[in-house]
Amino acid sequence: MTSSVGQLEQRLKQQGIAEIECMVSDLTGVARGKISPINKFLDEDGMRLPEGILLLTVTGDLVKDEDYYHLLDEAGVDMICRPDPNAIFLLPWALEPTAMIIHDTFDRLGNPVELSPRNVLKRVLGLYTDKGWKPVVAPEMEFYLTKRSIDPDLPIEAPEGRSGRSESGRQSFSIEAVNEFDALFDDVYSWCEIQCLGLDTLVHEGGPAQMEINFHHGDALSLADQITVFKRTMREATSRHDVSVTFMAKPITDEPGSAMHIHQSVQDLTTGRNLFANEDGSMSDLFLHYIGGLQKYTPMTLPMFAPNVNSFRRFLPDTCAPVNVEWGADNRTVGLRVPAASPAAMRVENRLPGADANPYLAIAASLLCGYLGMIERIAPSAPVQGRANERCNLRLPTTIEDALVQMEKCAVLKEYLGHKFVQGYIAVKRKEHENYLRVISPWEREFLQLSV
Known part of the structure; x- marks a missing residue:
């Protein structure tokens, strides 16, 4: 032994x-x-x-x-x-x-x-280790609390809080709206502490009963494990309080989608110094190359950030999600945001992954894109000043079918993630999409049944 x-x-x-x-x-x-x-x-x-x-x-x-x-x-x-x-x-x-x-x-x-998502992430982390680098990530998980329902044909609704009422209007960052579910989140934080999950802040997002929990920054593999356990914990806790939770990317029509934003930086494995910042506090060339890699390779890895047909509903026009791989300083309209921070905390926030993404694969994909940018010395585009929504030269595939085609054509992904994984992942996602296409939706019955 x-x-x-x-x-x-x-x-x-x-x-x-x-x-x-x-x-x-x-x-x-x-x-x-x-x-x-x-x-x-x-x-x-x-x-x-x-x-x-x-x-x-x-x-x-x-x-x-x-x-x-x-x-x-x-x-x-x-x-x-x-x-x-x-x-x-x-x-x-x-x-x-x-x-x-x-x-x-x-x-x-x-x-x-090769088909194991955890092994895929470990494979990418090995690339960093070989270079004397260590990635640091900090995920942010968004999700909706919902009424319990056993009928999937019914639209998802906001649950009643301790006041006995469901939310109405926008409650972004409302403390009182979070307090409506104090008993639930007391259990969540207590259970997560027992499990040694590194939870940080809890905030209310823009949708009805939509919440976000942030994790402390740390080791990428450990954080992927923690997100996996956190999802399970939320489902158990909500069941005890007669509500449900969903990590769907777009669970409610005309409401904001749910993301898994991933803050990321790279340290020197020996010294622990943040390699994204120069001594004078400016962005290092390595950091700019990392962003360049995210810009170049994100369109090919998008199925690992947006794995389901529902994921792409979050990217529809006039939604809160950035449908681009532009970057900018403290700019929430870009897909790659550089938050205002000290040199030691210099990082990029990848705002594209959905809450429905497999955390091992979403983190692996994001880190691989950045790694390729650093070793290929890819220069990023000019940073965006103001709104990025009108810029379309760096837009992304808008359907899961198109995204899978781009992933399939990318030889670099097969080289670094393994041919078997890329083929297997695409096969699973295409089978899921085939199953989806077999289902007749309420929209089709409403507008086509008696009209065409």
Whole structure:
């Protein structure tokens, strides 16, 4: 038994854990795995799961197109999932002492499984390590609290707060609007503290019962884990308070969408110095190249920021989301905002990812774009002064179909993320879109049923 496994066993026993949820993330961000009694978990040499679960769509369908059979072992062998001792999260809502442990996935030869989103992020982080760099990220998660409903045909509605009323009008940054759900957020913060999630501020966004929680800046892999656990925590907490939560990118017609803004910078791995700032506090060439990389490669990685057909509803005209890869200082109309900050905190905020994105993949994509900019020394466009909405030379694909075509054509992504991952991800997203096209929408029934 290795020392890390021994430390893991000791820690679990000290905390009196009786049950383990062994978890891996699939491409859509759904948690999959097994629930195991503590003794069985400790006796086994890793959890085994069919690699095919990583090619499941959000509807639970397995990609079966013969063009993609080569992505999986023909014999259907299991992948080996090993617990990460740094990714243990207690589940305060469980009836008995339970921990969820995020696992890494390997094939039978011990190689990381390319289709695993967590391995994709680790692969990108390895590029930085090889250069003596360390990315630092700080995510911001937006979401809606909603009324509970069992009928997906009904529009989503705002829930009633402690006053007994639903919100009306715009309540951006309203403290009283947040106070309507104090009991819920007391549980959320308490549970997140038990789980060692680095939550920072909570604010009310522009939509009805739309909230944003910010995370402390830190290690990219750890933050991706934390977002995964946070989503689960929010769903558990809201169920206790007779409301629901959604991380859909655009859940309500004519209301603001929900984003996962990712602040990012790069440190020297040895000294910890922020490489985005010169000694005089100005933006470094490395920083400008990082922005240039985001501008050049974001159109090809957009499906990792906007993974669903609903994601692109957030990018419709006259919405709050920036539909561009322009950049500017303290400018919220650009996709790449450079907040006003001290030299030590010099960073860029990628405002394009939706709240529905898989956090491992969204962070990996953003960091890869910046990395490519630095090694290719890509110069950015001129920064935007004023509104960026009228500038269209750096616009993005406006549908998931167009975005997947651009991703498929990009040889650089296949080189750095792996051919198998890029092909598998595109296959899953196309299957999901095919399933979506099979559904007849209320709009079609309303305007076409008796008119055409």
